[in-house]
Amino acid sequence: MTAMPSTELPANRRDIRPGPIIAWTVLLIGGLIMVTPLLFMFSTSLKTAGQVYDLRLIPAAPTFDNYLKVLGDGRFMQWFFNSTFIALTVTVSNVFFDSLVGYTLAKFEFRGRYFIFLAILSTLMIPTEMLVIPWYLMSSQLGWLDTYWGIMFPGMMTAFGTFLMKQFFETVPNDFLEAARVDGLNEFTIWWKIAMPMVVPAISALAIFTFLGNWTAFFWPLIVTTSKELYTLPVGLSSFAVEQSIKWEMIMTGAALATIPTLLVFLVLQRFIVRGVMLAGLKG
C-alpha cells in the first residue's frame, strides 16, 4: 500500500491571520483595564493600614485580619443582610410582575395595548435623578422613609424588565399556549406552567440585571434611609469612609466581600442564559 500524499500544511506554514490577533489584543487590553481595579481591591484588602499606599499588587505580608474585623463587625453583617434581602425581594418581584405584564402585552389582543406599552416604555426616558424627588415626597407622606419597603418600592417593577420580557414572550409560538388552552388550563396556569419555562434565558438575564442593579444601588438607599441599621452595603461601606479617617483597607475588604454574591448570582444563572430550551419542542 502506498502512502497517500498529505493535503495538510505543516503547522509552521499555516497562514497567520491578523483578525484574531487584533481581536485578542483588544480583548486582553479591555480585560486588564477592568480587572486591574478588582485586583487592587483584593490586594488592598490583604494589607495592613501601613501598607495601603505601598502599591505592590502582591502584598509584602498578606493578612486576613481585615476580613476578620469586618466580619466581626455586626454592622457589616446587618448591611449585608439588608442588601441581600432587598436585592432578592426586588428580583423576585421583577421576575414575577415584569413577566406577567410582558406576557399580557405580547400575547393578548386588547384595546389600548399599544398605548400602554408606549406609556411603559416612555418611563425609560426619565432619568432616575428626576424621579428621586417625587419618590421621596411620596415616601415621606406615606411613612415609608427608613423602611425596607421605602428602599424597594421604586424598583419592584421596571419598564426595562417589562420590555425585555415582552420581547421574549413574543418569540414563544402561540401553538404552545393554544395547546394548553385546548387541554383546559386557565390563562394564569398557561403563563406560569408553559410560557415561563420557555423564557428561562430571559428570566435569568432579568434576574441578573435586577439583582446586580439593586445590590450595587447607592443613590436612592442613601436618600431614603437615615437609620444605620437599614443601610445597604454600598451605603454602609461609604459610611466607613466618612465616619473617621478613611480606612481604605477596611473599605476594600468590605467591597471584596460584597462582590461574592454578585459573582455567585452570575455563576449560577449564566448557564440558563446560554441554554436555549425553547425550540426543542418544535419541528426538528
Next chain:
Amino acid sequence: MAKIELQGLVKEYAKTRAVHGINLTIEDGEFVVFVGPSGCGKSTTLRMIAGLEDISGGNLLIGDEVVNQREPKQRNIAMVFQNYAIYPHMTVGQNIGFGLYTSKLPKAEKQRLIEEAAKVLGLEKLLDRRPAALSGGQRQRVAIGRAMVREPAAFLFDEPLSNLDAQLRAQMRLEIKRLHHRLGTTIVYVTHDQIEAMTMADKIVVMRDGHILQVGTPTDLYEHPVDIFTARFIGSPSMNLVSGTLSAGGLAIEGTKWDGGKLDFPDAPIKIGVRPHDLIVGTEGPGLTLSGEVVAVEPLGSETLVHLAVGGETVIATAPGRVVPKVGSTLAARAEPGSLYLFDAATERALGRA
C-alpha cells in the same frame, strides 16, 4: 364521540370575511379532511371548531349542542398542531400526561392512561426523555398521545405532518389512519396536501376563498369534480387542461384528434381535462389523441411521466414500463373515451365526462 355540525359558520376579521357561512355535517366517528390552498379558510374553520377563534356568525354544534360560546376545554376536543407544540421542559410522559392536567382522576389511573397511550404509539421506552432527544416522528407521536389520553369527543389535526420528511409522512399517515380505526373517534384533519386527503379521509371537504367547493369521498372527488379547481387540486400529478370547442357533437382542439364518438353536449368553448395517468403514450385506438414534442421526462421506475408540448400548452402523459422517451422526440399519447372531464370555459364548472 360526537357529531359535529357547522351551520352557516362565518369568520370575519375586521372588514375581511375569511369564512363565508359554510354548512357541513361531520358524522360521529367520521374522518373528515379539509383540503385547499393556503388562505382558503380551512385552518380558521378548524380553529373555530376548537374554540381558539371566535365565531362571527352561524352555529357550531358538537353532539347536538350549540357550543359557540364555550371555551376550548368545555368542548371536549383535542388538537394536534403543525409544530407539535409539545412542551420542551417536560418529559415525554409529562407531555402525554399534560392532557390530563385538569382531570380529577386518581394519579395511578392517570399513569395507567399515559402508559396505555405510550404503548399504542410505541413510546413506552421514551417516557423519560425530553422532546429535544426525539426525532420529528416521535415528537408528533407525543403530540398525538397528549390528545389521545383525554379520550376526547373529537380529534382536530392542523397540518400535523407538514414538517416531516416524505418517508415519515407516509408512515405517519398510516399510523393516524390505524389509530382512527382503533379508537373510532371523529377526526377533523386539515391539510394542503391532497395525497394526505385522498389516502386518509372518509370524506374530503375542498375549500377555496372561505367557501366549500365540494364535499365527498375521495373517489367522488377524483371521478366527479364539480369544477376545474377541484379537478386540478385532487390527483397527482395535476389534471391536464387543454382548451377546445364543442361543436355539433364533436370536439375541436388544436393539435389533437377526437375519435371517441358523438358527444351529447351543447356547442360551447370548453376546457378539456385529462388525468396524466389516463393519457398513455404509444397506444392506438379511439378517444383523444394528443401529439407533441417531449420537453421533459420524469422517470418513476415503473413508469415515466412525459411532458409534451401540445398547441402552446404542456400536458403530462404517462409512458408505461421502463423505457424512457427522449427529450426532443415527438410522441403521441391517447386517452380512452370516458376518461375525459369537460368544463365550461367561462364558469369553470364541470359539464360531464366524455
